[in-house]
Amino acid sequence: MRIGIIGAGALGGTFAVLLERAGHEIQVTARGSGLAAIRAGAIRLSGGFGDGHGHPDAAPTLSGAFDLVLVCTKAQDAEDAIAANAAVVNGSPVIVVQNGLDGVRTATRLLPDSDCFGALSIIAANYTEPGVVRVTTRAATYLGRGSGPADPASKRWAAVLSEAVPVIAVDDFIGSQWTKLVVNMLNGLPAITGLSVQEIIADRGLRRVLTASMREAVRTGMARGIRFGSLQGLSDSRLRFFSRLPLVLGQALPRSMGVRMGSVPNLGSTLQSLRRGQRTEIDFLNGAIVREADAAGAKAPVNAAIVEQVHEVEASGTSIGRDEVLRRIAVR
Known part of the structure; x- marks a missing residue:
């Protein structure tokens, strides 16, 4: 699959390396020193999921068509980041990997033609140097939407991502x-x-x-x-x-x-x-x-x-x- 990742920090960088390792084609968005570091070398991952290097295409915004898009920015940056990529992303399935309560609602509002999901990652990772991520706690990520049982689409995307990193489809995502x-x-x-x-x-x-x-x-x-x-x-x-x-x-x-x-x-x-x-x-x-x-x-x-x-x-x-x-x- 061709997967876009908006935000290549601690979680975005982790997902980028692990999904590339699983055979997917990855493009990430990054800015400033983070973008320069990825373009000059790679995303270097160490810690809980093993050591590895990811070599995704990197740019300030996504380009082309995607089978799936992950939004991995901080909560305060989500609206601007999604809006900046909306022309390309709208219509692709989108998973918002984010803290707080507002991420899926924001994505649904800005991307009316996209099927939007949320993901809650318990992975702990340090990202204190551009392009370098250290996973300090290996853990699962929980995927879903709404307050009902996990729907078939949530289960499907959880299965796809689990080929690279543990992801569990959960009931009552809002409660989670x-x-x-x-x-x-x-x-x-x-x-x-x-x-x-x-x-x-x-x-x-x-x-x-x-x-x-x-x-x-x-x-x-x-x-x-x-x-x-x-x-x-x-x-x-x-x-x-x-x-x-x-x-x-x-x-x-x-x-x-x-x-x-x-x-x-x-x-x-x-x-x-x-x-x-x-x-x-x-x-x-x-x-x-x-x-x-x-x-x-x-x-x-x-x-x-x-x-x-x-x-x-x-x-x-x-x-x-x-x-x-x-x-x-x-x-x-």
Whole structure:
């Protein structure tokens, strides 16, 4: 198949190398130093899926006809990136591999002739050098759309992609998006402090703040009538039980996530964006919880504080120390 990938960062680069390895013809979009690095050499992949080099065609925008297109940009860049490629992509099947809640809706609006799907990747990868990706956690990707059972088209594309990387077609994709959003609460505090996810989880005070942000996320989803999908050992019943726990007991949830990550430092995608001098997707992660809580007539003060502090770091370029974070975010 000829597959286009919009965005050749951590996930886009991983998919590009693995899909090329499986025999597909790949074109990726990239800009600036990332585009130059791919054109000059290759996408170099290491870590969880083995070492390899991908040599995709690379350009600022896609060209030609595609059997499938993956959108692998950050959430804040999705609308502009899809719009820039719409003339070529519209009509091709599109899978949005993205955090947050809005990706599939955005693609469907901008690409009315395309069959659009979402994918939630649990792969953790570091992309801190142009054209170089290190997978720190090998994991599955979950594909689907809507709130019903996985449809035949979702199952077909999951099977196609699974020839290169583990992909599972899931029921109730919207519920799964919310479960992934809870997992993505791991990103905010590393972006603020400059610490790895594992270091955040190991610190008693920061772990307490993290737990509070996750509990707010679950309670917000419940207030919005969400039934959480099952991902990576998390389920609706487990998350609802977690939502009722005091923070001292609820910390078992991020601890278990830390064990699953292993020992290779996971920087989190938001911190990686800051280190590359790029805008973060915090407004689509913790910020989504704040908006959804407001829509439910509730508040999410811990997540609101995390959003505010990430934007402060974006503006200043300087991390906020652990003690100052704990001073500003009081959790109970």
